[in-house]
Amino acid sequence: MMVDVSRRDFLKSGVTAAVVSGGSLGAFYFGYEASLEKPVRVGVLGTGDEGSVLIGAINPDYIQVCAIADIRPYSIHRAFHGDWYSEAALKARPGLLAKYGWKTEEEARRHVRVYGDYRELLEAEKGRIEAVIIALPLHLHAPAAIAAMQRGYHVLTEKLMGHTVAQCKEMARVAKLTEKHLATGHQRHYNILYAEAVDTIRRGLLGEIHYIRGQWHRGNLPGNDSWQPPMPEEIKPDDPLAKTLRRQLASWRARLRTAPAKEVELWRKRVAQLEAQLADAVLRDKAEQFGYQHKVIKDHEGRILWNRPAAEELIRWRLWDSTGAGLMAELGSHQLDAASIFIAAAHGGQKQYPLRVVAAAARPIFGADREVESHVVCVIDFPAPGYDPTDPLASQKRISVQYASINGNGFGGYGEIVFGTKGTLILEREQVKHLFLEGGSTSMSAGPAAGPMLDTQATMPQQAAAGEGPTYMEVSRGYKEELEHWAWCIRRNPRARDPEIRPRCHPEVALADAVIALVTNMAARQGRPI
Structure with a gap:
């Protein structure tokens, strides 16, 4: 304390x-x-x-x-x-x-x-x-x-x-x-910068919270998707990425042979890691022993569009309904959890539960190589302070949370914006970026978080923070805490x-977060508010 x-x-x-x-x-x-x-x-x-x-x-x-x-x-x-x-x-x-x-x-x-x-x-x-x-x-x-x-x-x-x-x-x-x-x-329950944001809300600097916007945009595209890593060729010889690992290994072995002394250890470790990734070929005959299943995806005329061996369900588990739950589970749950934390702060720390969700989901840039959607957009209403479902006027006192997660364009990265009657709080890539007060702006910036700035759901390139203003210190993203x-x-x-x-x-707390993510998936697929 x-x-x-x-x-x-x-x-x-x-x-x-x-x-x-x-x-x-x-x-x-x-x-x-x-x-x-x-x-x-x-x-x-x-x-x-x-x-x-x-x-x-x-x-x-x-x-x-x-x-x-x-x-x-x-x-x-x-x-x-x-x-x-x-x-x-x-x-x-x-x-x-x-x-x-x-x-x-x-x-x-x-x-x-x-x-x-x-x-x-x-x-x-x-x-x-x-x-x-x-x-x-x-x-x-x-x-x-x-x-x-x-x-x-x-x-x-x-x-x-x-x-x-x-x-x-x-x-x-x-x-x-x-x-x-x-x-x-x-x-985020252990991210100090999010705790600072909660303190800002509780002290009333933002006024009445009435709207929160969140997003997680990623540049994943067919053939370059962190949720669809290349597999050993033995698992699926006709996979579009089947030869990727072997080609990479040949290239890296060549780099190791010619590497300057100071880089030999780096390339030795990279080659060893890639050889270990290729060792996953043993899963071709073992994945079914652990409950993973072969599946054939066909179109409405019965033509085969994608032939998924059991080992693919394991290695690319985020893509399938049987093993994952898509963007809302892997990404959106984090940010709607953050929104719930902010809304609870507006209620004096009392956890609030959503009133309804409207959502849409689509897969415009990927084909039959997955079951989960590549785009999800939703609006979720929470009670605002003073909400009363029995009163015609007070029943309108709601905090709307708008969230979007897309692939195919990483513009804007990920973060949340909290809108109040007196100010706006922007959190970007798990770092407090700015506090804007109405009638002028007071800007607070914090340096890049002390964890790697990458999508930890799967290997991704580093994303540099675009911080401005003074840097006070590096702060953990919360995993350690x-x-x-x-x-x-x-x-x-x-x-x-x-x-x-x-x-x-x-x-x-975790059950409430899971309900939000899973019910949003239901609303999106059923095409109706819940």
Whole structure:
């Protein structure tokens, strides 16, 4: 808890430098201890794109990774060695060797036990670990979390909480029944700059909040889509990207042979990572063993448009209804979660629930190589202070949230804008950009967040921040703080009985966020308000 330090002056004050040099900034800001006497022993289920980001965000003073599970050889390699495909990727995914100071994978494996199927880890690690981090494909969040809690593990699962509303409710029920902490990874709850935005709203600087606009625009196009990575040719020889990895490997091996001495290690690690990605070819015959399915997509006349092997459903899981839930789950849930936080601030901290959603979705630039839409646009109404559904006038007191997520054009990137009667707050790429007050402008800027500025849902190029004005300090995007606080809650409230010591995105909050995302998908596909 903050003591004698104003939140609105927090980022500007010299106290931040002292806190960062002496321990966890998140601990100081959010009110948990700066370290634990004994780190929580954790297993990581799923070490792909997002799982490796969470490994990179771990503070060893709070968490000791003792086991990992993933059925992809490529994911196991990145878990240990990090992601060397770009500087931004490596900053997000440094790997276990760098995180804990181990010199080789052999040394790391003496500390970290490795499994394929996550269920093997849950059975074998009983009594050895205390909690699990789940970063599996969305359709496995609920089965893995429920199985883990029933076996005595605390859980932090990546967003979205579950694949369906029913699954989310069951996860919440099991968490209560087993007295285990269940956190969901909506990291904006731990982003200090978003907390500053909440403080700005609560202090009334924006006046009455009446409209919020959010977007996440990405330049993904056919043949260059972060959700459709290239696969080993053995999995699908006729895939448009089938030869991409082999060609890249030949090119990188040539670069390694001619690289100057100072670049040899970089290219050696890149070649090793690409070889590990090609090792996913073993999934051609194994994916079905883990529940993934072959599917043939046909047009209305029965002609085959896309032939999807089971391993493609696994590697490109975000594209399919059976394994993912599209843009609203992967991107929109973060920003509508942020909108909910802002609206709660306007209600004195009281969580508000949406009144209705109108949405539209389409797939104008992609073909039959996926089931999820490439564009989603929605408007969601929330109660404003004074809302009364029984009063004709007061029933109109609503806060409208407009959100758009598109592919094919990355202009504007991602962020949120909060409109009030006295001012406008702009948050861009998870950094506070500007506060404009009506009748003139007061501008506040903050520097780029201390995480890599890339789409962590899948490997993407770094996006440079367009900050103006003074830079006070770099601030984490919230991954580190959510993990620290979760571990602290486990240590200080092991039976999850104290409501004052629980993750900020606990089941009630995460369930509400999941409902918004999943109901928006329903409204878009059904073409009617809900």
